Amino acid sequence: SQKIEQNSEALNIQEGKTATLTCNYTNYSPAYLQWYRQDPGRGPVFLLLIRENEKEKRKERLKVTFDTTLKQSLFHITASQPADSATYLCALKNTGNQFYFGTGTSLTVIP
Amino acid sequence: GAVVSQHPSWVICKSGTSVKIECRSLDFQATTMFWYRQFPKQSLMLMATSNEGSKATYEQGVEKDKFLINHASLTLSTLTVTSAHPEDSSFYICSAEGTSVGNEQFFGPGTRLTVL
Numbered sequence: 001s002q003k004i005e006q007n008s009e010a011l012n013i014q015e016g017k018t019a020t021l022t023c024n025y026t027n028y029s030p031a032y033l034q035w036y037r038q039d040p041g042r043g044p045v046f047l048l049l050i051r052e053n054e055k056e057k058r059k060e061r062l063k064v065t066f067d068t069t070l071k072q073s074l075f076h077i078t079a080s081q082p083a084d085s086a087t088y089l090c091a092l093k094n095t096g097n098q099f100y101f102g103t104g105t106s107l108t109v110i111p
Numbered sequence: 112g113a114v115v116s117q118h119p120s121w122v123i124c125k126s127g128t129s130v131k132i133e134c135r136s137l138d139f140q141a142t143t144m145f146w147y148r149q150f151p152k153q154s155l156m157l158m159a160t161s162n163e164g165s166k167a168t169y170e171q172g173v174e175k176d177k178f179l180i181n182h183a184s185l186t187l188s189t190l191t192v193t194s195a196h197p198e199d200s201s202f203y204i205c206s207a208e209g210t211s212v213g214n215e216q217f218f219g220p221g222t223r224l225t226v227l
Contacts, residue, residue, distance in 0.1 A: 034215075034216065036218075041202075041221070041223070042220055042221060043115075043117075043204045043206075043218035043219050043220045043221045044155070044204070044206075044218045045218070046215050046216065046217065046218075049215065089154060089155070091216075093216075098145075098157055098160055098168075098170075099145060099157060099206070099216060100157060101147075101154045101155040101156075101157070102154060103153075103154050104153075104154045
């Protein structure tokens with residue numbers, strides 16, 4: 001069956017450290033993968049997109065890697081801040097043009 | 112970035128009534144719109160994909176007669192929950208993508224539906 005799993009439901013880290021979130025998928029052939037941030041009661045906000053032929057993408061303090069052999073994407077937030085506390089979602093776009101979301105990881109950055 | 116709005120943001124209705132939720136792309140033409148449902152502390156579940164001017168494609172397990180989707184223009188899609196029941200209470204989120212905004216998917220702020 002098809003699955004998109006994110007490493008843990010909740011992740012707590014100290015301010016200033018690097019947060020690393022994992023997204024693993026099975027039985028998908030994604031054209032690309034996206035990461036979103038969602039705050040409580042709000043819609044997701046797009047952060048980064050990485051294509052199947054790209055290994056790494058960066059945007060300010062964010063970095064995403066994509067390993068199609070391992071079927072895994074890693075999402076890093078460097079120099080984390082309390083304002084980074086939110087739920088982070090990975091999403092795959094498959095060749096049929098649908099988007100499917102992972103289970104989400106709730107990140108808390110402790111001051 | 113591109114903006115997607117939803118209306119209403121919050122609705123309470125009685126069991127058996129129908130509720131319409133609108134999703135609009137404000138500054139771009141949305142060739143494709145997606146409707147999602149999200150239960151508390153769970154991820155987004157894709158309900159259907161709609162392309163302007165054609166019938167929506169529903170995900171397995173989603174009743175198309177219960178969740179009517181219309182994508183009549185390049186800036187508007189509507190989701191109508193027909194004969195709503197308490198188990199339909201959820202957070203409904205739409206998203207849109209268009210060729211002018213690349214392959215990004217832009218999300219609306221969501222609509223909280225509570226069925227009494």
